[in-house]
Amino acid sequence: MNRLTMPLLASAALCLALVACNRQTPTEPAAGAPASAPAAAGEPTADEARAIAKDAYIWGYPLVENYKTLYQQALDQGGPNFHAPLNQIGHSANVATPKDTAIITPNSDTPYSFLWMDLRAEPLVLSIPAMGDKRYFSVQLIDLYTFNFDYINQALTKGKAGNFLIAGPDWKGETPKGVDKVIRSETPFAYALFRTQLFDPKDLDNVKRLQSQYKVQPLSAFAGTPAPAAPPAVQFPPYDARKANDVGFFSYLSFLLPYAPLDDSEAALRDRLAKIGVVPGKPFDENALSPAMRQALLDGIGDANKEFENFAATQMSTDKVRSADMFGTRAHLKGNALYRFAGAKQGIYGNSASEADYQGYLVDAKGQPLDASRHDYALRFPKDGLPPTNAFWSITMYDGPTKLLVDNPLNRYLINSPMLGSLKRDADGGITLYLQHASPGKDKEANWLPAPDGPFYAILRNYSPKPEVIDRTWTRPPLETTR
Incomplete structure (x- = not known):
């Protein structure tokens, strides 16, 4: 639900924190499979199906992930x-x-x-x-x-x-x-x-x-007017995570397409989807797939996830693409399906830039992935260096592998600006926050944001941010190791 701006690195720790739990399908053809299996009449080759599946997954993943939340929150x-x-x-x-x-x-x-x-x-x-x-x-x-x-x-x-x-x-x-x-x-x-x-x-x-x-x-x-006739009943398919992370993904996408009106800019993509059996309202019959075609679709999904990893490592880690680029209106996204895919992968339902700013801490000041089983960390804001905001800001702790909040003895999941009065100030009036697994000591616990005993990341959110936050003329402090 939340948009992130993360300084991501192409590392094993990064994949553990952000990517590995998303990649649940093969990324290479099965041993002995032909590079491009012969196609039946009217059927795409394996190579063509793989390329279509990759594009379909990048474009359609946000819809299916959205349906997951719809099903869980309103139907189940x-x-x-x-x-x-x-x-x-x-x-x-x-x-x-x-x-x-x-x-x-x-x-x-x-x-x-x-x-x-x-x-x-x-x-x-x-x-x-x-x-x-x-x-x-x-x-x-x-x-x-x-x-x-x-x-x-x-x-x-x-x-x-x-x-x-x-x-x-x-x-x-x-x-x-x-x-x-x-x-x-x-x-x-x-x-x-x-x-x-x-x-x-x-x-x-x-x-x-x-x-x-x-x-x-x-x-x-x-x-106070007469109600119109009820719309036709919809047979919503139960959401199954295992199915959605396999070729069953295309079944969910086929189901959703009738409720996703075609934009002219996506007409060519829709035509390509039909070649692999993804047609609005028509059941996707995965049981009718040949072994080679099934593997081609799985390989396409794997290729899409590799594309995300590469995008995270080369574009987001260098700040070429920010969270503000990945969430907003259709006009704002300008048809960039990869941006929308990356946003849904990181944290679906991110706010548009004008509503909230998100900056992520995934690495320390030396560029090393965060791991509270190995290090303790400190985040120091100078006296006049708190995040500029029209509403409020917060820093929230997340477990790396699950991307969920961290259970801890204080039941504290964040530190935010409404808590400033209860935080302990440094001698010069600044504020130092302690992000670590074990308590920093009773005298510092007011400023302790408990971390898991392993990989983690933290998000600095700013609701109704001031212009200097949006244009990055205000610079967040680095996260320093203290042990």
Whole structure:
């Protein structure tokens, strides 16, 4: 759910922290397999199928990963990550903990509310309570492709209550009375991800009160008009991670394509997908694949994951591509499927640059991967060198292999700007944070961010960042080893 800017290195530790757990398919042809098996009539060669599968995986991975969250949060009512049915808001009354595993690199600053929207029959109206001008909140609106197509936030509401209509691609009505803004989704299924700032643990009841005032209703109910006919029922396939990481990936993609309206810029890609049996609404029959064709598709998936590794090592590690490049509207992404793929791989549902800035710590000041089983670390902010923000900033700790929060004796998963009053200052007024597995000592525990006993990374988030953060004229301090 979170966008990262990580100084990645092409190393074994990097692969462990960010890549290895994503690469679960073969990357080389099976021993003895021909380089390009003979094709049946109308069937692509193995080499051609492999190339198509690679492009299909890069382009389609965000959709399938998005469906994973849709299924777990809105459809799998007996599952541990279920929140609310379609077109109803579910709430997480607490911030994320290590027990929350549905989304990697979760944000633990803001309790979440979740709304999966089915916009086929009619639009939905989201009602936001008066938030005041001090509390950060946002409603990130994400389509099936994972484009952030808009936001409802402080910049839009100015802290006042408002009603916002979310319409699917086929709605052609006028702005109804009482609606402050009409916002259109490119896809008929979309996601509204609410973030409500928690100032401190004592503030939780206030956050719950605000969450209870978030409201969603069909346009007909809001306007007091007859409801339209219900849309056709959808037979949503259960999400199975093993299937999604095998050739079954293409089955999920085929299922999703009817709900992902074709953009003209992707027409040629869609034609290529059809050559390997990925056709909108048509079941993908993996049992009909020949052994050579099955291996070609798996090799294509492996090639896509290799492409991500190379991209991380050569583009992101050199800061040529930043997190701000990988999340946003379709217009912002400019058809760059690799950027969208990398964003979904790192942490799906990253915010657009104007809403939040993310900078990752994956290596220390000497460029070595972070490992708290071998070293202790310190992060020192000078007296006047804290992250410039219009709202707040935080530093959150993550386990490297799982990309989840770290269980620890303090139940502390982050240190943020609302905690500044409780942090111990250095003699010169600066602040030193201790990122390590064992306690740095009682006198320093106020500034301790517990790490796992192994590889980890940390994310510096800045909500409503000031311009000097976005343009990188403000430079974050390095993470120094102390042991």
